[in-house]
Every structure is written in C-alpha cells, then in structure tokens.
Amino acid sequence: MQTKKFGNNGPQVSVIGQGTWYLDRGDRKAAISALRSGIDAGMTHIDTAEMYGDAELVIADAIAGQRDRLYLVSKVLPSNASRRGTIAACERSLKRLKTDRLDCYLLHWRGSYPLADTVAAFDELIAAGKIRSWGVSNFDTEDLDELLDVAGEGKIACNQVLYHLQERAIEHAVIPWCDQHGVAVVAYSPFGHNEFPSPSSKGGAVLQSIAATHMATARQVALSFLTRVSSVLAIPKASSADHAAENAAAGDIKLNDSEIAALDKAFPRGPKPRGLPML
Ligand code: NAP
Secondary structure (H helix, E strand, O other), X not given: OOEEEOOOOOOEEEOEOEEOOOOOOOOHHHHHHHHHHHHHOOOOEEEOOOOOOOHHHHHHHHHOOOHHHOEEEEEEOHHHOOHHHHHHHHHHHHHHHOOOOEOEEEEOOOOOOOHHHHHHHHHHHHHOOOEOOEXXXXXXXXXXXXXXXXXXXXXEEEEEEEOEOOEOHHHOOHHHHHHHHOOEEEEEOOOOOOOOOOOOOHHHHHHHXXXXXXXXXXXXXXXXXXXXXXXXXXXXXXXXXXXXXXXXXXXXXXXXXXXXXHHHHHOOOOOOOOOOOOO
C-alpha cells in the first residue's frame, strides 16, 4: 500500500482508505470483517461522520486494539458546527468510536455558522488533544479562500470532495487550489456511489482492457487513476472482506502515461460546472 503525506503538515496516510457511509445498514459481522480485512491489507485510513448513523459504533468494534496504527477521521454536521456544538459533537463521536482522539475532524459541508466559530472549536479541540488536525468537506475554492482568511496557511489538513471517473469537476480548480496550499484532497464516492461504469459501456471496456494488463480489476484501475495526482487519496466503501481486500490492492498499482491518457479520453473531464458537485 502506497502512502501519501496528508497535506503539508500531516503524517503519511494510506492512499486508499475506507469509507463507512451505510456500513451500519447491512450485516454487522460482515461490516466488521470488511473493515478488519481492509486494515490488515493496509487501508489504515478510516473515514466516518456523525451523520452515518451507527457506523461509528461498527468502527469501534472493528478497530478495538489497533487504534494506534489508524488514521481516523470523523465529521461534524453543519447544523452542529457552532463553537460549543462542534466540541459536543466531537465528544459524542469519540465516545461512539471508543477512542480518545481523532486524527482529523472535518466540517461535513458549509452551513450557516460562521467559519470562525467552527475553526475556534477545532483549535480548542486540538489544544485539548481530542483531535490532531482538522479539515473540511465539499468546499469549493471560494469557500476555501474564505477559510484560509480565517485560519491562515498550514492549518487546513484536507478537503474531502466528490471525485470519480464520471465526475472530475474538482480537477478544474479545487485540486490546484489544494496543491498550492498543501491541503490533502480526499476523493469520496470514488466508485460513483452506485454508478460504476459497466463493462459493456465504452468507458467500461477501456477500464477492463487496462485492468487486464495489470492483472487487476476495473475498480482497482479507477482508484489508481483517481489517486494519480500527488495530493489525492481515495476512500471507497466496502461491506465485505473480499471487496475491501480488492480495493486495498489498488494502492500498489501504477498506471503509465498512455493508460492515464486513455482513461482521460474515455472519461472526459468536461467543462467546469458552476457549483461544486456533491452527494
Ligand atoms: P463508493 O465508495 O463510491 O461506492 C460504494 C459502492 O461500491 C458500494 O455499493 C460497494 O458495495 C461497492 N464496492 C466497493 N468495493 C467494491 C468492489 N471491490 N467490488 C464491487 N463493488 C464494490 O460510495 P460511497 O460510500 O458514497 O463513498 C465512499 C465513502 O466516501 C463513504 O462511505 C463516506 O465515508 C465518504 N463520503 C463522504 C461524503 C461527504 O460529503 N464528505 C459523501 C459521500 C461519501 P458493497 O458495500 O457491497 O461492498
């Protein structure tokens, strides 16, 4: 598993991590086994959120005894992101996750509380040792500019945003902004949530043929393509140990320039949309 520095000031983190949205909805034993199998295969970066129902409880069971090798991320809902509300939400997440600290704590998307209040709460949580760093999610460049004015350079660890083969909007401005300011980009829904290109589609056929030369799967090739840029990490969600192991193995695939060009052509970036797409 390749690792990347999580932003300018962060530690090395597995390029492929584990998403957990809806992980609490299926078979609990299979979910725990998926997370453990992912961790064993090197996907030590785990993403969750207070919004994801009981996912934090499932994670707590899966990671028992292995906390120190993990990079654990959770998120505060915008409706809780006041100065006091952010601290209370973080404490609830820590309790559900049965841990004493998060490696990174994110504002899930921008809401109505002033960014300065949420950032003040993040700083307080860092001082108390409850979080090691903080970041944001679903922030477009205008929001990032405002946040930078509030927080200053070197404080924003990451921006977690929608990024998959059929949705490459962040390549226009968000990735360049994050690169310039040393902010990690975390690609969520890297398989398009439930919209992965079918093998019978034109793009799907290109994926399959590249996969065949690497003795890999189409999903592994997709993850490798998305993480080809130095600042980008990806967090696919898997509910079975087999899926998790397959996704982890993508962290060792290196596509060459002509394969990247073929994928670029098969899944064109398209024009810059007016707003940042999000789920
Ligand atoms: P995703 O990771 O793009 O896709 C998940 C789907 O892919 C599931 O149906 C899963 O099936 C399937 N899958 C995974 N590995 C597979 C494999 N090897 N072979 C075949 N199928 C496979 O979707 P996502 O859950 O929306 O996004 C990933 C994570 O990003 C989330 O879980 C969450 O942590 C984060 N996220 C963040 C935001 C935000 O606003 N910040 C928004 C959306 C998502 P199984 O479950 O059956 O394995």
